Amino acid sequence: xxxxxxxxxxxxxxxxxxxxxxxxxxxxxxxxxxxxxxxxxxxxxxxxxxxxxxxxxxxxxxxxxxxxxxxxxxxxxxxxxxxxxxxxxxxxxxxxxxxxxxxxxxxxxxxxxxxxxxxxxxxxxxxxxxxxxxxxxxxxxxxxxxxxxxxxxxxxxxxxxxxxxxxxxxxxxxxxxxx
Amino acid sequence: xxxxxxxxxxxxxxxxxxxxxxxxxxxxxxxxxxxxxxxxxxxxxxxxxxxxxxxxxxxxxxxxxxxxxxxxxxxxxxxxxxxxxxxxxxxxxxxxxxxxxxxxxxxxxxxxxxxxxxxxxxxxxxxxxxxxxxxxxxxxxxxxxxxxxxxxxxxxxxxxxxxxxxxxxxxxxxxxxxxxxxxxxxxxxxxxxxxxxxxxxxxxxxxxxxxxxxxxxxxxxxxxxxxxxxxxxxxxxxxxxxxxxxxxxxxxxxxxxxxxxxxxxxxxxxxxxxxxxxxxxxxxxxxxxxxxxxxxxxxxxxxxxxxxxxxxxxxxxxxxxxxxxxxxxxxxxxxxxxxxxxxxxxxxxxxxxxxxxxxxxxxxxxxxxxxxxxxxxxxxxxxxxxxxxxxxxxxxxxxxxxxxxxxxxxxxxxxxxxxxxxxx
Numbered sequence: 103x104x105x106x107x108x109x110x111x112x113x114x115x116x117x118x119x120x121x122x123x124x125x126x127x128x129x130x131x132x133x134x135x136x137x138x139x140x141x142x143x144x145x146x147x148x149x150x151x152x153x154x155x156x157x158x159x160x161x162x163x164x165x166x167x168x169x170x171x172x173x174x175x176x177x178x179x180x181x182x183x184x185x186x187x188x189x190x191x192x193x194x195x196x197x198x199x200x201x202x203x204x205x206x207x208x209x210x211x212x213x214x215x216x217x218x219x220x221x222x223x224x225x226x227x228x229x230x231x232x233x234x235x236x237x238x239x240x241x242x243x244x245x246x247x248x249x250x251x252x253x254x255x256x257x258x259x260x261x262x263x264x265x266x267x268x269x270x271x272x273x274x275x276x277x278x279x280x281x
Numbered sequence: 282x283x284x285x286x287x288x289x290x291x292x293x294x295x296x297x298x299x300x301x302x303x304x305x306x307x308x309x310x311x312x313x314x315x316x317x318x319x320x321x322x323x324x325x326x327x328x329x330x331x332x333x334x335x336x337x338x339x340x341x342x343x344x345x346x347x348x349x350x351x352x353x354x355x356x357x358x359x360x361x362x363x364x365x366x367x368x369x370x371x372x373x374x375x376x377x378x379x380x381x382x383x384x385x386x387x388x389x390x391x392x393x394x395x396x397x398x399x400x401x402x403x404x405x406x407x408x409x410x411x412x413x414x415x416x417x418x419x420x421x422x423x424x425x426x427x428x429x430x431x432x433x434x435x436x437x438x439x440x441x442x443x444x445x446x447x448x449x450x451x452x453x454x455x456x457x458x459x460x461x462x463x464x465x466x467x468x469x470x471x472x473x474x475x476x477x478x479x480x481x482x483x484x485x486x487x488x489x490x491x492x493x494x495x496x497x498x499x500x501x502x503x504x505x506x507x508x509x510x511x512x513x514x515x516x517x518x519x520x521x522x523x524x525x526x527x528x529x530x531x532x533x534x535x536x537x538x539x540x541x542x543x544x545x546x547x548x549x550x551x552x553x554x555x556x557x558x559x560x561x562x563x564x565x566x567x568x569x570x571x572x573x574x575x576x577x578x579x580x581x582x583x584x585x586x587x588x589x590x591x592x593x594x595x596x597x598x599x600x601x602x603x604x605x606x607x608x609x610x611x612x613x614x615x616x617x618x619x620x621x622x623x624x625x626x627x628x629x630x631x632x633x634x635x636x637x638x639x640x641x642x643x644x645x646x647x648x649x650x651x652x653x654x655x656x657x658x659x660x661x662x663x664x665x666x667x668x669x670x671x672x673x674x675x676x677x678x679x680x681x682x683x684x685x686x687x688x689x690x691x692x693x694x695x696x697x698x699x700x701x702x703x704x705x
Contacts, residue, residue, distance in 0.1 A: 119353045119382050136402035144405050148352040151331035184350060186297025186426060187536040191349040
């Protein structure tokens with residue numbers, strides 16, 4: 103196995119061209135820099151002919167470097183609709199500090215929990231002011247050597263050793279008693 | 282063939298007005314030649330596939346909903362126009378159509394509530410403004426569903442139409458040229474099937490009803506009045522529907538729904554484009570005449586003619602000075618006391634003759650080259666004149682065909698020409 107690193111990811115959400123949830127460091131920088139405030143909205147472009155397919159691109163954040171951007175345009179949970187009676191869609195995704203990190207729909211689903219409450223609030227109360235900050239979460243180690251077999255984790259080894267030791271002790275006691 | 286000019290069409294439309302669906306429907310309708318529409322639109326392969334996908338999603342009964350709102354983009358779609366008639370195949374122009382999130386039209390006072398700094402720093406908005414302010418023709422899309430709600434008395438839409446039209450007209454007014462002419466403008470009612478014939482307050486909605494409503498909007502009425510003198514550039518009101526009876530308004534849910542089993546019958550989808558064409562083609566014809574009389578070409582022809590004449594005169598001069606020059610050189614040599622022998626004089630005469638022959642050949646060659654170049658330029662000029670004459674005839678035919686198409690539309694929809702006066 104080649105453990106490359108542990109990338110960090112931040113979830114984000116955009117509804118009707120309004121940034122509802124944004125990575126905390128972008129929210130912080132956006133206070134003084136209007137370019138940062140509009141960055142995610144301008145970078146996360148959707149090709150509508152691709153339906154719900156995942157979009158990927160690399161985004162450069164001034165002063166912070168390059169980030170992997172993975173996002174999709176999907177109906178809002180709860181079946182909300184816009185003024186034109188179309189299903190309201192949310193552009194949701196992840197910002198990852200290591201460009202090239204493989205991110206699929208399953209990975210996005212794993213970090214969606216930071217979006218749910220804020221999106222619900224948006225549907226009920228509407229939106230005003232800056233977006234809610236999302237916090238970075240480690241994505242976990244990922245393996246880029248697919249042919250190797252992974253050994254069992256350390257916890258399993260300790261447990262097996264403990265069971266073995268207990269079995270030996272039981273055998274010794276039985277031997278002594280039968281003596 | 283004259284290089285096609287790109288015509289930028291700015292389509293104003295709020296979020297949900299139907300810009301994307303109309304674009305996909307218009308492309309579908311105009312990408313294949315029909316008996317009543319001789320021009321076809323072409324785009325690059327990837328865009329063709331994308332627009333087809335959007336259209337098939339719209340008319341797919343198995344997909345329950347219409348496509349979602351467009352996200353924050355302002356990239357123009359590029360189309361080449363092609364037409365073929367007895368004069369050949371022509372590409373009179375390319376057309377650009379900008380699709381975008383309708384919220385971008387009013388980012389400060391609309392639901393986005395952006396700050397001045399945000400607007401200035403937003404690349405998408407700046408792209409939209411640059412395109413909008415250089416557009417050659419304008420279409421204002423009016424959302425048929427919103428209009429229906431307004432006619433039904435929705436209080437939040439009481440001043441909507443006047444405010445919306447007023448904002449877009451401010452932009453169009455800035456495009457008035459030094460002669461006072463304004464760029465072509467047409468109003469397009471989208472989702473016409475939701476409105477057409479619907480009985481509101483005991484009266485059926487017709488195009489006349491809508492035309493009267495529009496001409497009662499103060500700012501718009503003033504704008505129409507200022508365009509009254511521009512009789513060859515009328516402002517039209519065009520009802521369109523991409524889906525026809527396949528989409529309907531569900532009274533119970535208040536939603537626009539697909540009606541599986543009902544046919545997809547597009548209505549007037551090509552008319553907004555057809556209405557812009559005669560104006561644009563007339564402008565193109567004028568431009569061709571200007572191109573033909575290019576001052577650069579005329580200067581080149583004049584310069585080459587002068588050069589050829591000058592070189593011929595120089596050649597003539599070389600022959601005429603041949604004997605006086607020989608005598609003059611001999612006299613000079615005698616005066617200096619050199620070349621007194623007969624052989625020296627013969628040699629001097631030979632050298633002089635040789636030099637003058639060389640000079641003559643040089644002038645001849647230069648004159649020949651100048652005349653050849655002149656012939657090439659004139660031939661190119663004649664060829665272009667012929668090509669443009671053919672193209673002009675072809676264009677004129679096309680303008681006629683589109684005017685006939687528009688006349689037919691006017692017969693079907695009396696009152697659609699807003700600048701002809703307030704409909705009765």
